[in-house]
Every structure is written in C-alpha cells, then in structure tokens.
Amino acid sequence: MQGRKIFRGKVTGEALVTGDDISFYGGCDPETGEIVEKNHHLEGKSVSGKILVFPSGKGSTVGSYVLYALKKANKAPLAIVNKTMDPVVAVGCIISEIPAVDQIEIDKIKTGQKIEVDADNGVITIIED
Amino acid sequence: MVLELTPEEREMLDGKHGKATRKAMEIITALGEIYGAKRLIPVSSVQIAGVSYDNLGEAGLEYLSEMAEDGQTMVLTTLNPAGMDMLEWKKHGISPDFAEMQQRVVDAFEKMGVVTTCTCTPYLIGNLPHYGEHIAWAESSAVCFANSVVGAFTNREGGPSALAAALTGRTAEYGLHLEENRMAQVKYEVRADLKDTDDFGLIGQVIGNRTGKLIPYIIGISKASTEELKSFSASVATYGGVAIFHMEGITPNRTTVPEKTEIITKSDLDAARAQLDDEGAEIDFISVGCPHASIKEIAQVAEMLDGKSVTEGKTVWITTAKPTKDLAIKMGYYDKIEKAGAFLVADACCAVAPLKGRFKGLMTDSAKACFYARGKNKFKTEIRTIEECIKEAVR
16 A cells, blocks of 8 residues: 655564554543543554554643654654554654555554555555454 | 655754764654645744643653753754742642743753743743744744734744744744745734733634634724733634734734624623633632733732732642743832732743642633633632632632
8 A cells, every 4th residue: 555654664463453543642541652541442442562463643732742752762653554644643643653554445454464664655555353 | 746845954864963863854854745835944033832831741851851862952952841939839829840841841852952931922031023024933832922913924833844944943834934925914903902912812812723724813902911911922822823913913924814794792702711611610720821921911910919828728829931021020020919818939830730639719811811720620610800810809
C-alpha cells in the first residue's frame, strides 16, 4: 500500500488496529503505553512495541509530548500508520523519531498481522497474516 | 513534494544549522505538507505554550532541554504562564520539588533566547503585533485576540510547533495565514446587554459551543473594552474550535458577511451562566485574571480590597504578568491586595498551577477558568463579575 511519509524510518512488527481516533493526552498512559480512554476500542491494551494503526489523532496539543514520554520510557509504538495524520500526532512522531505514514486504507490491515512500514517511501507491506 | 523550500530552508532541514533547527524544520515542513502549503513564510513574533511543569512533565522538560542544547530563537519569542509565580511561589503553597522542575523549564527556554514573560497576554506587555503581520502563536486565547482584535495572521500552534517557528523564524503558509480562510461563515446577532468581563466570557461560551469550527461574524455589540475582548477571545476559543472571529464595528479584519443569522438572547446567556454555576459549590478559592489581569483590572481589585480582609478559609489569587505586577507594586495596588490577605500572583494562573485537590470550589469572572477548573482540577465553579468575586472574598 502506498501512502505518504510523515517521519522517516523502516520497521517490521505486529499491527494493532482500531477504527477509533486516539487522543494521546488523557487517552494514553505516558508511562505504560496503555489506552485509558473510557469506552475506547483499545481500552486496556498497550500500544507499546506495536505498529499502531488508527484513523487519526484528536484532542489537546499536549498529546505530542505524551508520544515523546512513551519513547523515553521505551513504551512507544514501533511505528504509526494513519488514514489522515493530525498535527498533534505528526509533531509527536517527529520529536520522538517514530516512523509514521498516512493516507493508508487502514481497514485492509488486521490486528496481529506482521507488517512492514517503510516510512521513507511511504509504503506499507503485509508480510504475513 | 508540493512544498518548495529556499536554499537556506533546505540547509536548515539538512542539519547545517544544528540539531535543534533541523528538528524544528522537520516539524514545520511536515505540517506544511499535511496542510498542503506551497511555501514557508517568515514570522516576526512567536508565543510559546506548554510551559507549566504540571502539563509538560519530565518528558516535556527533557525535550526542551534537548532543543536548548543548540537551539536559538530567530525572532521575538515570549512565553505562556508557568505553574507558579517564579519569585513568590513559596507563599502560594507550591512545593519546592515542583518549583525546581518549573525553574528548569523556564531556564531551558531562556537559554534558547526566549523572553520568559510567562503570560497568556503577551499583547499587554510588549509582544504586540500589528495588523496584517504574520506571526506563530500558541495559547488559544492569545491566538484568537491576535487574529481577531489586532488583525495579525496566525494559526493555532501547539507548544512544539510554536518553538519550531521561533528557532527557524518561519511557518508554513496555510490556514489562517491565507486571507481566503479568514472569512466569516455564520452571523450571530446578540440581543442582550453585556455588562462586564463575565458576560463577554459567557457570550463567548454560547457562540463557541454553537459555532464549532465555523468563523463567527457577530453583530449587536456596540462597544467592548480590551479586557472584555480578552475575556471573549479566551472563552470562544475554549468552548469552540475557532481561532478568529469578526465583531462588527469593533474588529478590523475585512470579511464577507454571511447571510445565515442566528440570534442570541439574554436567555441563552442565562443558560450559559447556569451551566457554569455548580449547585452547592462551596467557594474556598477565588481567582481573577484568566486571561492575565490588566493593570486596569488590578487597580479595580485593589480599590475594592483596600482596608478589607479576606475571609478565613478562602484563598484569593489575582493572576497577572510580571511586568504588570511590578507596575502594581509601584502604584501601591500590590500592598492593598496583599494586606487584605489576597495574593497578586505573577507568571501563573489557576488553570496551569498544580492545584488539583487543594480547593473545593472556584469563583471567577472567567468562563475559560471554569472549564479548566472543572476538567483538570475537579473543582466546582461559579461565574460572577469581578466585583462580586471580591465581595465573596471578604464577605
């Protein structure tokens, strides 16, 4: 799948997919990477070490710093794949150096699949189911 | 890539101007690409948010320290409120641990050349752009004031993107930097008598809630003071998603006038007030100065507190910018306020100070302060005029 590079890097890992937007500030624990927003599709799950696939970001601009905190705590997602990148998440990925790609048809990716994110070229490849 | 960079901008992106500048340029170009900007433009003034250690935390401080290793501002850059009065924090009940971390945040900004004003009203103390000037400001209330009341051009920046603009002297040309995106989209006719800053806050709340992201054109308000426009700007940006408004006969921007009109009456205002007045709020905290109080407001408060004393069990914060506090000291206002047992707090405010759990109920003239008091600090709230707030304090 061809998308758009937001921040550079190339990684392979397990996808964690949701159809809900994510607010990192208030919605994700900056120390553990757990999604804590009430009634969120991923509530209780950790984004740590996963290729996190979601439609878009929402909420306060302080969210950028939450991604940075996750990175410093070694709890950040391996990469971020979005349908539409929101500026809070974009800035978060840049300051934390998390590979990020958007303009991807995210409903073609399933949780648990092994995928490769080649952010330099904006390409997502499903390696195995 | 649609976004075209000048040779100098490309050098910044390639790291020839240092690490911090490179990171800053990465942020600016990424935002430019996301929003389809064709080029970057110079900015002449920056206001940075994300200063209180209560919001930033350790990771935020770490990021700022990293940027401060080789980052230097290229244009006039001022700072949002911190979590405490940088000098008199101790008597306001701030812990030494918090104070140490907060000082490190401000030091990191200062190292980068930021003028560490620590105020949400930079336009009152020396960072005042002019009509048509392109700037990059964070702090939603100041953004709204600059765009609407002054007629400067800025998007609503976040903390890191505002810092990025400061370190490169540039921003991407999209959104409210383009005249065509600043046109009014809905007309609101106000059919109510607005008397004080709290009324302007409430009308901002009503319009903010209704308008969402649509730019309002407001008629029916015949006059408004700077303080009232400051209150309105804060409120409309807190309760809605807009960063600009037009007020007929008061704001200077050119705009087309939308056909569709919505009416706002006294009963809408009353409903908004009822929403911010919690039942059974036990008021033990009174705060005036969100956004930061002007010297005129401080003079008014000092006059009312002169010779009175604050009721036991109540804490009163009048929050303002440090230069305004210095002026208040010179004028004797500070003495009148502090002798009554209230505090004139510089650099901080009731929304960003670490106050969670310290109070039960806040009375304020600010609709914005109510929003943060309830959400972040779990206080109950009541919104009143400044005069009523001070009466409550010495009752």
